[in-house]
Amino acid sequence: MTETTFRQALNDALFEEMRRDDRVIILGEDVSGGAGGSSGERDASGGIFGVSKGLIFEFGEDRVIDTPISESAIIGAGAGAALAGLRPISEIMFADFVGVCMDQIYNQAAKFRYMFGGKASCPLVIRTAMGAGMNMGAQHSQTIYPILTGVPGLKIVVPSNAADAKGLLKTAIRDDDPVVFFEHKALYNRKAEVPEGEHLVPFGEAAMPREGDDCTVIAIGRMVVFAEKAIDGLSESGISCDLIDPRTLSPLDTETIFESLEHTGRLVIVDESPPRCSAASDIAGIVASEAFGSLRAPIKLVTAPHAPVPFARELERAYMPGPGDIAAAIEEVVRG
Amino acid sequence: MTNLDKEALLGAYRRMKTIREFEERLHLEIQQGQIAGFTHLYSGQEAVAVGVCDHLSDDDLIASTHRGHGHCIAKGCDVIGMMKEIYGRADGLCNGKGGSMHIADFDKGMLGANAIVGGGPPLATGAAIATRNAGKGHITVSFGGDGSCNQGTVFEAMNLAVVLKLPTIFVFEDNGYSEHTGVSYAVGSKDIASRCRGFGMPAAKVNGDDYFDVYDAMGEAVVRARSGQGPSALECTTTRFFGHFEGDPQRYRAKGEVEEHRENRDCLKIFAARVVREGTLSADELAAVDAEVLALIDRAVGEAQAAPPPSIDELTTDVYSSY
Numbered sequence: 001m002t003e004t005t006f007r008q009a010l011n012d013a014l015f016e017e018m019r020r021d022d023r024v025i026i027l028g029e030d031v032s033g034g035a036g037g038s039s040g041e042r043d044a045s046g047g048i049f050g051v052s053k054g055l056i057f058e059f060g061e062d063r064v065i066d067t068p069i070s071e072s073a074i075i076g077a078g079a080g081a082a083l084a085g086l087r088p089i090s091e092i093m094f095a096d097f098v099g100v101c102m103d104q105i106y107n108q109a110a111k112f113r114y115m116f117g118g119k120a121s122c123p124l125v126i127r128t129a130m131g132a133g134m135n136m137g138a139q140h141s142q143t144i145y146p147i148l149t150g151v152p153g154l155k156i157v158v159p160s161n162a163a164d165a166k167g168l169l170k171t172a173i174r175d176d177d178p179v180v181f182f183e184h185k186a187l188y189n190r191k192a193e194v195p196e197g198e199h200l201v202p203f204g205e206a207a208m209p210r211e212g213d214d215c216t217v218i219a220i221g222r223m224v225v226f227a228e229k230a231i232d233g234l235s236e237s238g239i240s241c242d243l244i245d246p247r248t249l250s251p252l253d254t255e256t257i258f259e260s261l262e263h264t265g266r267l268v269i270v271d272e273s274p275p276r277c278s279a280a281s282d283i284a285g286i287v288a289s290e291a292f293g294s295l296r297a298p299i300k301l302v303t304a305p306h307a308p309v310p311f312a313r314e315l316e317r318a319y320m321p322g323p324g325d326i327a328a329a330i331e332e333v334v335r336g
Numbered sequence: 337m338t339n340l341d342k343e344a345l346l347g348a349y350r351r352m353k354t355i356r357e358f359e360e361r362l363h364l365e366i367q368q369g370q371i372a373g374f375t376h377l378y379s380g381q382e383a384v385a386v387g388v389c390d391h392l393s394d395d396d397l398i399a400s401t402h403r404g405h406g407h408c409i410a411k412g413c414d415v416i417g418m419m420k421e422i423y424g425r426a427d428g429l430c431n432g433k434g435g436s437m438h439i440a441d442f443d444k445g446m447l448g449a450n451a452i453v454g455g456g457p458p459l460a461t462g463a464a465i466a467t468r469n470a471g472k473g474h475i476t477v478s479f480g481g482d483g484s485c486n487q488g489t490v491f492e493a494m495n496l497a498v499v500l501k502l503p504t505i506f507v508f509e510d511n512g513y514s515e516h517t518g519v520s521y522a523v524g525s526k527d528i529a530s531r532c533r534g535f536g537m538p539a540a541k542v543n544g545d546d547y548f549d550v551y552d553a554m555g556e557a558v559v560r561a562r563s564g565q566g567p568s569a570l571e572c573t574t575t576r577f578f579g580h581f582e583g584d585p586q587r588y589r590a591k592g593e594v595e596e597h598r599e600n601r602d603c604l605k606i607f608a609a610r611v612v613r614e615g616t617l618s619a620d621e622l623a624a625v626d627a628e629v630l631a632l633i634d635r636a637v638g639e640a641q642a643a644p645p646p647s648i649d650e651l652t653t654d655v656y657s658s659y
Contacts, residue, residue, distance in 0.1 A: 076458020
């Protein structure tokens with residue numbers, strides 16, 4: 001095990017997979033950076049968050065492709081290259097920009113296999129940075145994974161720690177379906193133990209970083225970090241929880257959720273997205289229709305409010321669900 | 337005199353005629369209620385698809401449009417499999433899951449028709465990254481109508497192709513109408529070719545009713561693309577003999593326009609007149625092709641009508657490669 005940042009784990013995964021398979025290419029805005037600049041320095045950014053740093057020097061411009069600011073072309077070119085035999089990683093700098101290229105994601109890449117009767121595959125990975133907490137305002141801070149989770153044909157990955165980030169990205173690159181891979185900006189500098197050597201994390205298998213008896217907590221992405229804090233804080237007051245990190249929202253490991261609920265009978269779901277048609281409400285709906293008999297208390301959702309992400313520090317702090325909100329929700333469902 | 341030999345000319349005529357009869361027959365089948373959904377017919381534009389695709393092999397790739405039957409046939413897709421697909425049958429080219437607007441055949445380098453106007457050009461650009469990296473000189477062609485030239489996705493794709501110097505050819509088929517709106521209204525620039533030049537690529541404007549005009553201009557673009565000199569564009573001025581979709585009452589077209597175009601701008605007539613005049617093909621040879629094509633279309637319709645629909649078990653298969 002090596003202590004590695006989330007950013008470095010992703011960078012390692014990219015290097016490993018690009019070395020392993022020369023069909024893997026990466027394209028996006030400033031994935032290397034510096035092309036055409038007056039300094040002549042290439043890899044001037046290595047991705048706006050440094051995730052693709054260094055790739056250009058090992059793999060060259062045919063495989064590490066700096067694009068104009070053209071999100072539809074970035075996704076479309078990735079999808080078209082995937083149809084033609086490559087395994088592209090298209091980077092959308094901020095998840096919010098998915099709005100610009102939605103057609104290429106949900107009408108094109110997601111539907112090829114089905115529309116063409118199973119005769120096509122589209123092994124495209126869309127990597128994108130998401131999340132609030134850095135005062136970036138309403139158009140650079142959203143967690144838009146719920147919008148894409150409902151699209152048949154897409155797989156949705158939301159890692160919460162460096163080890164999973166690496167293992168899930170490697171799996172995504174090897175997967176034959178289009179995968180949207182969400183990286184929370186506030187996690188990039190967070191360190192965790194990452195297994196040495198080949199490390200792959202399968203899709204559709206949730207992790208359970210905490211185990212307990214009184215309540216099941218499902219948390220997504222960065223919210224896993226906050227949920228761990230909340231659950232650890234409650235241990236002194238005698239409350240223990242299962243904490244489920246789904247890791248992939250599509251496919252979703254409902255089996256682990258249902259098994260945990262049979263034991264605990266109570267459910268809190270934590271999602272950084274606004275509440276309507278969110279991952280939280282989606283999972284709550286599945287539990288209500290398929291595992292209602294396990295519930296001994298109403299399901300409690302901890303989400304952002306139905307509002308855009310605000311700018312001011314004080315407002316943004318209030319917008320994000322925090323450990324305190326999660327602890328209060330757990331206490332409410334456990335104590336009734 | 338054309339440089340094309342007799343075999344090439346017969347092949348070109350056969351492909352154009354196959355598209356024409358396929359579409360004219362579909363028009364009848366649709367009128368009789370045999371086919372469900374939206375169908376956009378290619379009749380009138382055959383010289384473009386065939387003039388372009390006659391330069392391509394199965395390893396060259398095309399991205400097509402909602403009006404894609406002509407591109408499919410020109411690229412070599414199986415006509416019977418296509419008819420079955422349009423009929424929504426189990427063994428159609430896409431197992432009945434795609435339909436008229438989503439026919440693809442990867443063995444033939446046909447990356448798919450596309451029901452989103454402007455959806456295909458970004459895909460063609462990406463496919464060109466794949467052919468470029470493979471280094472075997474294969475190229476991609478992006479088909480689009482005049483309507484697509486106003487989509488932002490197309491601007492993005494053209495710019496990216498120029499920036500990366502990709503082996504892509506953007507073919508714009510100007511049939512006079514973007515759905516129900518005239519090109520003279522909807523395209524703000526002088527023409528489409530000049531707009532393409534603005535992106536930094538050479539663009540030719542040709543008579544899309546004339547196979548030889550299209551073929552020659554495409555030839556120059558193909559040489560450029562295969563030799564790594566980057567993208568080009570082709571604006572082909574043509575006409576469609578039917579509406580935007582089947583059932584379109586075409587109230588936006590003057591009375592007699594279609595009849596006049598069928599009389600004076602029919603690419604098949606123009607082709608036949610020239611090859612007979614130049615003595616490269618005889619009227620009898622063309623008539624023999626006509627008969628073979630009609631028999632093929634009859635057979636395709638017969639087989640499609642007799643074929644079973646997809647099993648309901650297929651409803652949720654092929655959403656993913658792995659689950």
